[in-house]
Amino acid sequence: MTTPLVAILDDEPQIRALLSETLTEAGFRTASYARATEFEAALARATPDVCLVDLGLPDRDGLALVHRLALESGAAIIIISGRAQVQDRVTGLELGADDYIIKPFDPAEVVARIRARLRQPKTTGQAHDTARFNGWTAHFDRYLLTAEDGREVSFSHAEGEVLRLFLEAPKRLISRQQMQETLGGAAGESFDRAMDVRISRLRTKLGEDPKNPRLIKTIYGAGYIFLGDVSWS
Amino acid sequence: MTTPLVAILDDEPQIRALLSETLTEAGFRTASYARATEFEAALARATPDVCLVDLGLPDRDGLALVHRLALESGAAIIIISGRAQVQDRVTGLELGADDYIIKPFDPAEVVARIRARLRQPKTTGQAHDTARFNGWTAHFDRYLLTAEDGREVSFSHAEGEVLRLFLEAPKRLISRQQMQETLGGAAGESFDRAMDVRISRLRTKLGEDPKNPRLIKTIYGAGYIFLGDVSWS
DNA sequence: GCGCAATCCTAACGAATTGTAACATGGGCG
DNA sequence: CGCCCATGTTACAATTCGTTAGGATTGCGC
Numbered sequence: 001m002t003t004p005l006v007a008i009l010d011d012e013p014q015i016r017a018l019l020s021e022t023l024t025e026a027g028f029r030t031a032s033y034a035r036a037t038e039f040e041a042a043l044a045r046a047t048p049d050v051c052l053v054d055l056g057l058p059d060r061d062g063l064a065l066v067h068r069l070a071l072e073s074g075a076a077i078i079i080i081s082g083r084a085q086v087q088d089r090v091t092g093l094e095l096g097a098d099d100y101i102i103k104p105f106d107p108a109e110v111v112a113r114i115r116a117r118l119r120q121p122k123t124t125g126q127a128h129d130t131a132r133f134n135g136w137t138a139h140f141d142r143y144l145l146t147a148e149d150g151r152e153v154s155f156s157h158a159e160g161e162v163l164r165l166f167l168e169a170p171k172r173l174i175s176r177q178q179m180q181e182t183l184g185g186a187a188g189e190s191f192d193r194a195m196d197v198r199i200s201r202l203r204t205k206l207g208e209d210p211k212n213p214r215l216i217k218t219i220y221g222a223g224y225i226f227l228g229d230v231s232w233s
Numbered sequence: 234m235t236t237p238l239v240a241i242l243d244d245e246p247q248i249r250a251l252l253s254e255t256l257t258e259a260g261f262r263t264a265s266y267a268r269a270t271e272f273e274a275a276l277a278r279a280t281p282d283v284c285l286v287d288l289g290l291p292d293r294d295g296l297a298l299v300h301r302l303a304l305e306s307g308a309a310i311i312i313i314s315g316r317a318q319v320q321d322r323v324t325g326l327e328l329g330a331d332d333y334i335i336k337p338f339d340p341a342e343v344v345a346r347i348r349a350r351l352r353q354p355k356t357t358g359q360a361h362d363t364a365r366f367n368g369w370t371a372h373f374d375r376y377l378l379t380a381e382d383g384r385e386v387s388f389s390h391a392e393g394e395v396l397r398l399f400l401e402a403p404k405r406l407i408s409r410q411q412m413q414e415t416l417g418g419a420a421g422e423s424f425d426r427a428m429d430v431r432i433s434r435l436r437t438k439l440g441e442d443p444k445n446p447r448l449i450k451t452i453y454g455a456g457y458i459f460l461g462d463v464s465w466s
Numbered sequence: 467g468c469g470c471a472a473t474c475c476t477a478a479c480g481a482a483t484t485g486t487a488a489c490a491t492g493g494g495c496g
Numbered sequence: 497c498g499c500c501c502a503t504g505t506t507a508c509a510a511t512t513c514g515t516t517a518g519g520a521t522t523g524c525g526c
Contacts, residue, residue, distance in 0.1 A: 197475085
């Protein structure tokens with residue numbers, strides 16, 4: 001498996017930012033969601049290894065979500081909540097959470113508790129790390145692309161992020177905004193150019209004809225779209 | 234599984250009594266010990282499913298015991314301690330504890346946390362000192378690497394630390410920060426360079442091609458990842 | 467089609483990060 | 497003390513990747 005993916009579900013932007021930053025530093029991939037519905041939609045595509053769930057969500061009963069997650073996903077579930085009563089904790093744990101952290105929390109402890117959960121062998125939740133598309137095979141665990149003729153092209157971490165984003169949502173428009181969020185883009189205004197360059201480099205590695213890209217299409221004024229028949233394994 | 238066995242290690246008789254009673258009521262078998270030596274003697278006979286360990290033991294460093302337990306026993310380890318600092322908790326969890334409960338505790342929460350641990354499939358953690366990966370065999374007890382063709386390469390203690398870290402978490406990103414923590418790196422600024430050098434030397438011994446390392450990959454700005462199919466024995 | 471502004475592409479540069487050879491240090495041992 | 501080995505340190509080379517800048521492309525009004 002590649003680097004573990006931690007999903008963050010909290011309605012407060014600051015908390016999301018704090019967690020996301022800390023966890024990235026600690027070597028995890030992260031995906032943040034402000035609402036349960038967003039989060040559930042994303043689950044279909046990329047199954048996280050650990051879910052950090054705040055109980056005080058605006059659009060859903062947090063405990064019910066935890067219960068469903070515990071039953072249906074193989075991810076470890078850690079509740080992060082301001083509700084500090086023993087009864088809350090007991091209920092959360094009984095409903096299937098693996099840990100319960102009380103706000104305010106110390107980021108270092110969150111990291112330690114996530115690591116403790118990841119030491120356990122996973123029940124299911126096999127994170128996909130290899131994808132095939134149009135003659136290429138992308139090995140995200142090895143940062144390597146393999147062509148049909150056996151030719152190998154390695155890609156960097158930054159390029160891999162873009163490629164993964166495309167492969168997880170093929171044939172769908174990906175707005176620059178969306179891309180920026182996913183790629184940890186620090187909302188820099190000139191991050192736009194950085195993104196262009198990443199795409200440009202990726203295109204080169206995929207052997208795209210600049211005049212007529214077959215796989216990564218630019219949608220002027222909107223974003224990009226990846227045209228390829230993707231299958232994960 | 235039969236009724237789970239919970240081992241209680243605490244030097245205060247009242248705590249032992251309280252835990253023992255609560256847990257029995259909750260449907261567990263219990264075994265209480267006041268000292269680490271007693272506890273260790275008992276381990277040989279009946280291996281518990283969960284160990285509740287107090288850190289403030291009179292006859293042993295509790296953390297060292299936790300670490301040994303984590304490596305050698307398959308039991309879930311829950312620290313129950315009066316030491317409430319974040320640093321204590323982080324250290325305990327990093328050394329292999331699965332959970333950390335602060336005194337004074339509520340018995341109901343202890344039960345809930347034990348149940349959460351028992352839901353996890355048991356790890357059959359054995360003390361490991363030999364690992365096989367991609368044609369190599371690493372003998373940590375002899376500081377020796379054996380290649381498929383019988384060629385032998387010895388490695389130093391420092392190199393062994395890095396190698397073990399990799400082999401214990403294969404195919405996962407290991408951040409420089411994480412590596413520094415694990416390798417006792419005292420947050421030295423130029424420890425970064427020392428780490429690089431360790432990795433570099435290890436790569437050389439493994440016969441890696443510097444331009445295209447197959448086993449130890451660098452993730453720019455993030456850390457390292459070990460790509461090998463590891464099996465311990 | 468033409469002109470123009472908005473948008474996008476990419477070569478080139480440079481700051482930050484990482485690799486590694488060479489040197490320095492220090493402990494163990496004869 | 498002198499040698500050897502492990503390991504940290506220094507210095508510089510190599511790599512990654514964001515930024516800049518200028519050119520190319522697109523959409524739109526005419």
